Amino acid sequence: MKITGHGIESFLRRPGAEVICVLVYGPDQGLVRERTDTLVRTVSGNINDPFRVVELSGGDLTTDPRRLADEAAALALTGGRRVVRVRDAGEAMAKVFEAFLGDPEVDALVVVEAGELGPRSSLRGLCERAANAAALACYGDDGDSLRQVIAESLGRHGLRASGDALAFLAANLGSDRLATRSELDKLALYKGEPGTVELDDAVACVGDNAAMTMDAIIHAAGCGEQAELDRTLARAFSEGVQPVGILRATARHLQRLHLASAMLAAGCSPDEAMKALKPRVFFKFTGRFRDQLRRWSTRRLADALDLVTEAELLCKTSGLPPEVICGRALLRISQEARTGGSRR
Numbered sequence: 001m002k003i004t005g006h007g008i009e010s011f012l013r014r015p016g017a018e019v020i021c022v023l024v025y026g027p028d029q030g031l032v033r034e035r036t037d038t039l040v041r042t043v044s045g046n047i048n049d050p051f052r053v054v055e056l057s058g059g060d061l062t063t064d065p066r067r068l069a070d071e072a073a074a075l076a077l078t079g080g081r082r083v084v085r086v087r088d089a090g091e092a093m094a095k096v097f098e099a100f101l102g103d104p105e106v107d108a109l110v111v112v113e114a115g116e117l118g119p120r121s122s123l124r125g126l127c128e129r130a131a132n133a134a135a136l137a138c139y140g141d142d143g144d145s146l147r148q149v150i151a152e153s154l155g156r157h158g159l160r161a162s163g164d165a166l167a168f169l170a171a172n173l174g175s176d177r178l179a180t181r182s183e184l185d186k187l188a189l190y191k192g193e194p195g196t197v198e199l200d201d202a203v204a205c206v207g208d209n210a211a212m213t214m215d216a217i218i219h220a221a222g223c224g225e226q227a228e229l230d231r232t233l234a235r236a237f238s239e240g241v242q243p244v245g246i247l248r249a250t251a252r253h254l255q256r257l258h259l260a261s262a263m264l265a266a267g268c269s270p271d272e273a274m275k276a277l278k279p280r281v282f283f284k285f286t287g288r289f290r291d292q293l294r295r296w297s298t299r300r301l302a303d304a305l306d307l308v309t310e311a312e313l314l315c316k317t318s319g320l321p322p323e324v325i326c327g328r329a330l331l332r333i334s335q336e337a338r339t340g341g342s343r344r
Contacts, residue, residue: 002128003136011134012038017081019134020072020106021097023089023127025114026138027242030178032113035136039111040083052076058088065096072100072108082108089114094122101130116244118316140245141174142252149177153184158194165202167279172206175214175245213239217246218253219285221330222292224337233327243326247312250330251305256281257292258301264293295340304333 003011012035015022024036037047044052054071061068071084086093089112100110117124127135141149150169154161161169173180187205191197213236220229236246256277263273270290274281281289296304311329315322 001131001134003134008035008136011136013042015039015042015109015134017107018132019109021101021110021112021127021130021133023112023114023124023133023135024138025112025117025124025135027116027244028138028140028175028177029115029240029242030176030180031138031141032115034177034181035138036085036111036113039109040085043081043109044083045080049078051078052080053083053085055085055087058086058090058093061086061089061093061096065099068096068100068110069103069106072106072110074108084108084110086110086112089123091117091121091123094126097123097133098126101126101133116242116316116322120317138177140242140248141177141180142248146170146174146180149174149180150184153181154188154197157185157188157191159188159191159197161197161202162199164199165197168199168202168282169206171279171282172215175241175249214241214246214249215282215285217330218250219288219292221250221333222253222257222296222337223288224295224334224340226331226334226338229330229334233330237323243322244312244315246326247308247315247329250333251308251312254301254305254308257289257296258298258305260289260293261296261298261301265298270294292337295337297340300336300340304336307332 022039024032024039026032040047040053047053054074056067056071068084068086072082074082076082093112097110097112100106112123112127114123124135127133147166147170150161150166150173169184173183183206187197187201190205191201213232216232217229217236220226220232233246237243260270260273260277263276264270268276270293273293274286274289307329311325314320314325318325
């Protein structure tokens with residue numbers, strides 16, 4: 001079965017005895033890890049319990065497919081339901097899990113971690129269709145969900161973010177749930193005591209996050225800076241930033257540019273247009289944002305948005321390396337920016 005929306009949190013708290021396999025997948029590997037940790041803790045009480053929790057890798061199952069069934073059939077010496085955690089699963093594992101789900105005698109819960117799986121994925125389709133399995137997708141936090149994570153994480157330390165600080169954090173976090181929480185914990189440590197997080201606090205602590213690299217990628221592409229784009233894109237991939245997350249952040253940026261460009265067409269100045277955006281353009285990027293308003297017309301921005309949307313779809317369906325697809329799309333945007341030195 002497919003678990004989505006508000007049903008995810010309740011499922012993580014009570015997965016049900018009839019479910020013997022849960023696939024947790026998606027581009028946000030931090031969120032994948034957080035949700036699998038929650039499932040393991042719900043069933044076993046302790047993610048490090050040596051008697052009730054066993055970890056396998058995709059490689060283990062490739063070498064010995066029977067091991068999954070053997071581990072799931074084993075009994076815990078201390079009693080209670082066992083958890084078999086499988087990391088780095090992929091399409092090659094589909095047949096293994098198909099055989100496993102056909103065994104009605106299994107009592108253990110198998111929790112499977114995987115990366116991005118497209119709609120045609122055999123493994124994803126198997127877990128979505130089976131009555132005794134479930135599939136949970138994990139995509140990067142944005143919008144209300146990201147603001148909720150920020151408020152919740154800071155709230156545990158007795159902190160709340162001011163409006164400007166929240167806007168900055170929402171613009172510079174979200175590509176990876178664990179990285180987001182880590183940055184917010186670092187921010188809480190920096191503050192040292194309960195109170196209000198101001199913009200200066202947020203900038204001081206989150207300025208070196210991978211999300212800042214994301215901003216650098218977006219603005220390099222939008223300004224036609226191909227050398228900078230190559231450098232920052234390589235850094236992002238080396239840090240584990242997912243190509244789909246980069247494409248979605250690029251789409252959000254293009255949408256903001258499109259909105260500001262429409263304001264210019266209605267008679268606003270660039271500064272007035274940037275101030276009207278919510279959240280406002282971060283002060284470090286106002287000059288580059290103004291340059292992009294000069295380079296891009298609303299029509300060409302709409303074409304660039306179509307290009308990014310198509311690239312995300314190809315990442316999920318084509319079978320080509322997502323990094324290659326993402327890099328090509330951003331290169332095309334950068335090339336288009338270089339030819340658009342004036343608004344048209």
